[in-house]
Amino acid sequence: MDFELIAEAWPDLLKGAGLTLQLLFLPLAVATVLSIPLAIARSSHRFWVRIGPAAYTFVFRGTPLLVQIFLIYYGIGQFESLREGFLWENILSNAYWCAMIAFTLNNLAYITELMRGGIQTVPHGEVEAARAYGMSGFQTYRLVILPRMWRTILPAYSNEVVFSLKATSLASVVTVLDLTGQAKVYYSQYYEPYDFFIAAGFLYLIMVFVITRVLKGIEWLLGADRRPVKHRGETPAAADVADPATGPAGPA
Amino acid sequence: MDPFWSYGLMIAGGAGWTLALILAVIPVGIVLGLLGAAAKLSSWRVLRLGAETYTTFIRAMPELLVIFLVFFGGARAFNWLLAAVGFPEIQIDFNPFLAGVIALGVVQGAFATEVFRAALLAVPAGQIEAAQACGFSRWQTFRFVTLPQVWRLALPGLGNLLQILIKDTALISVVGLADIMRNAQIASGATKQPFTFLLLAAAVYLLFTTVATAVMMLLERRANHAWRRA
Amino acid sequence: MKKSLFGLAAASIIALSATAHAAPKEVRIGTEAAYAPFEFVDPSGKIVGFEVELGDAICAAAELKCVWSNVPFDALIPQLMEKKIDGIMSSMSITEKRQKSIDFTSKYFQVPNAFVAKKGTTIELTKEALKGKKVGVQSGTTNADYLKKYFDGAVEIVRYQTQEEVNMDLVNGRLDAMVVDSVIGTEWFKTEQGKNFALASPMLKDPVFGSGVGVGLRKGDAELKGAFEKGVAKVLADGTAQKLSQKWFGVDIYK
Structure with a gap:
């Protein structure tokens, strides 16, 4: 490790990290808001309401983000009608905004599925109770289903945020000088493979650490009413694994 | 031949490399995951600390950065290591494929560590106690009671990892492996139809992930067979 | 039986290594095959192009067996x-900066670099004239070094992984211009994609661009350097290089 080289690159790496954070939070915020109606539609009992969002999440979760970014950045060049006008001038001609669009669409698919899962775990009895109180469908969602859903999905949502942060590094392949992009530029000037990539990795580590801490804090606040009875939750990874309680124990 | 078909065939040919990469990474990821989980649950502090560092760092690093580190810096590190242990004459050829197997294997291993750890912990303590009460040694308990259940408990998590892996393989195109993605880029550059060829690439990946989902469902059904009957 | 099998195996190994000695030595040549028409991948997946054929001729003249990656x-x-x-045979110019890390043979061709933009554009080479313009280059090339040296801060330098991507984005209109080998440019203007573009500046003369393209070799690899020097001299002297230039570019770039 050559600390003089790292010191030279450091301001640019920090600038890149700033861009990385923008590429994380803006798409994440937009996608989270848009996911709510999409997740409600996705969990509808009507086939024709469900099929649209279902097809969307299937395609965007089933293909690599890199393909999606390339489709949006280079792919649209195939349509000459798109290469002029307001949309092109202000948004599509800019790599930064193309990456933003790709990340938003990608996040939207993952968060929609997450929320669908959360909505479906709300006990049916609660929904019936809300209806019995005379709540409208909208009120039921706003006051009963969505708050419960949030609490259920939060650990998985934090995981999603971390995945999303790491995914922003793909912006560097369409010329955006995010943290990975800056590290790559310095690498191709000095051919030092360790210094810049490890320094960048260190900055990613700090960002992940801070973000997960903050989200853990929110989780803790939201779980206030359950705290005395419930142990602190296992790590989110444990949620991926089938509940051992469902497997019948003892000899068959 | 019409360029659409010749480049289309080239992308299909790239699917071979993508598939080879997936099949090569899976065992690396599983072995690293099992070792990592064993280390995390071990009674030796050093092992626990090592495994913890491994998963914390790798899970926080973007895959692309890991790939760059391995591809651009892997050979130097390995050759230095080999020279240090007394084999300076061995030279490892770090082509994009090998770099991909190592980089993605290390990433998969870190996530698989968490999956296996959770699965090992999910085996009810009562069963372990019962096995010990029956006079099983620690190894026998592991071999006949814990291990058969870990597979079943870990499957859903491993299925998720497989999906991530399939999509991550596209990143190796950035360092030049002639996989689906790289060939789609070549076709995009050589023709005036980037959208068409990238869409074709997306379709091939979608086929891969869909087949993987079906296979995992089948495996899960088989693994849970005995449980449903009980 | 066992013994004779062993003997056979040993004999065949000796035979193998003997043939390995007799046959030309295998040399791995690295090239970035996204730089048509110098080196690119054809639809069947083969690496082809002017520099690949020239490289093969150099290797043949040097009595080396070259494999491309x-x-x-x-x-x-x-x-x-x-x-x-x-x-390395990848249109890599011999520059002082690169010579700090590796060695080069004498040059086997040299083409000047220039700005490329929409037909009818003339680019004045001053910071003021280029202020705020987006100029694309391939990452790690002398073109990138040139822009950084003279126009850093004035132009927005956009770095791409491959030349193909720079071309695509120039067509898409995301770039105002690019800096590139003039031959790459003139060849590209003949294609459907590049037909609306032209050279937009005089040929750039600067030490940053180096002194032509040579075979890149490890420092201290004297044996290989000697062989390649011989090969380069031969293809330049016997007209092979000029013939290949006519074949690929329709002009003799050695004039």
């Missing part, structure tokens, strides 16, 4: 230093 441009020098490849 496709390596990203900014990974060529590190891979050479780490012995993943033995030589």
Whole structure:
């Protein structure tokens, strides 16, 4: 490790990290808001309401983000009608905004599925109770289903945020000088493979650490009413694994 | 031949490399995951600390950065290591494929560590106690009671990892492996139809992930067979 | 029985190594095959192009057996230093900066570089005239070094992984111009994609661009350097290089 080289690159790496954070939070915020109606539609009992969002999440979760970014950045060049006008001038001609669009669409698919899962775990009895109180469908969602859903999905949502942060590094392949992009530029000037990539990795580590801490804090606040009875939750990874309680124990 | 078909065939040919990469990474990821989980649950502090560092760092690093580190810096590190242990004459050829197997294997291993750890912990303590009460040694308990259940408990998590892996393989195109993605880029550059060829690439990946989902469902059904009957 | 089998195996190994000695030595050449028409991948997946044919001729003249591998441009020098490849033939100019890390043979061709933009554009080479313009280059090339040296801060330098991507984005209109080998440019103008573009500046003369393209070799690899020098001299002297230039570019770039 050559600390003089790292010191030279450091301001640019920090600038890149700033861009990385923008590429994380803006798409994440937009996608989270848009996911709510999409997740409600996705969990509808009507086939024709469900099929649209279902097809969307299937395609965007089933293909690599890199393909999606390339489709949006280079792919649209195939349509000459798109290469002029307001949309092109202000948004599509800019790599930064193309990456933003790709990340938003990608996040939207993952968060929609997450929320669908959360909505479906709300006990049916609660929904019936809300209806019995005379709540409208909208009120039921706003006051009963969505708050419960949030609490259920939060650990998985934090995981999603971390995945999303790491995914922003793909912006560097369409010329955006995010943290990975800056590290790559310095690498191709000095051919030092360790210094810049490890320094960048260190900055990613700090960002992940801070973000997960903050989200853990929110989780803790939201779980206030359950705290005395419930142990602190296992790590989110444990949620991926089938509940051992469902497997019948003892000899068959 | 019409360029659409010749480049289309080239992308299909790239699917071979993508598939080879997936099949090569899976065992690396599983072995690293099992070792990592064993280390995390071990009674030796050093092992626990090592495994913890491994998963914390790798899970926080973007895959692309890991790939760059391995591809651009892997050979130097390995050759230095080999020279240090007394084999300076061995030279490892770090082509994009090998770099991909190592980089993605290390990433998969870190996530698989968490999956296996959770699965090992999910085996009810009562069963372990019962096995010990029956006079099983620690190894026998592991071999006949814990291990058969870990597979079943870990499957859903491993299925998720497989999906991530399939999509991550596209990143190796950035360092030049002639996989689906790289060939789609070549076709995009050589023709005036980037959208068409990238869409074709997306379709091939979608086929891969869909087949993987079906296979995992089948495996899960088989693994849970005995449980449903009980 | 066992003994004779062993003997047979040993004999065949000796025979193998003997033939390996007799046959030309295998040399791994790295090239970034996204630089048509110098080196690119054809639809069947083969690496082809002017420099590939010229390289094969050089290797034949040097009595070496060359195998080509496709390596990203900014990974060529590190891979050479780490012995993943033995030589570079990838339109890589001989520059002082690169000579700090690797060695070069004498040049086997040299083409000047220039700005490329929409037909009818003339680019004045001053910071003021280029202020705020987006100029694309391939990462790790002398073109990138040139822009950084003279126009850093004035122009927005956009770096791409491959030349193909720079071309695509120039067509898409995301770039105002690019800096590139003039031959790459003139060849590209003949294609459907590049037909609306033209050279937009005089040929750029600057030490940053180096002194022509040579075979990149590891420092101290004297044996290989000697062989390649011989090969380069031969293809330049016997007209092979000029013939290939006519074949690929329709002009003689050696004039």
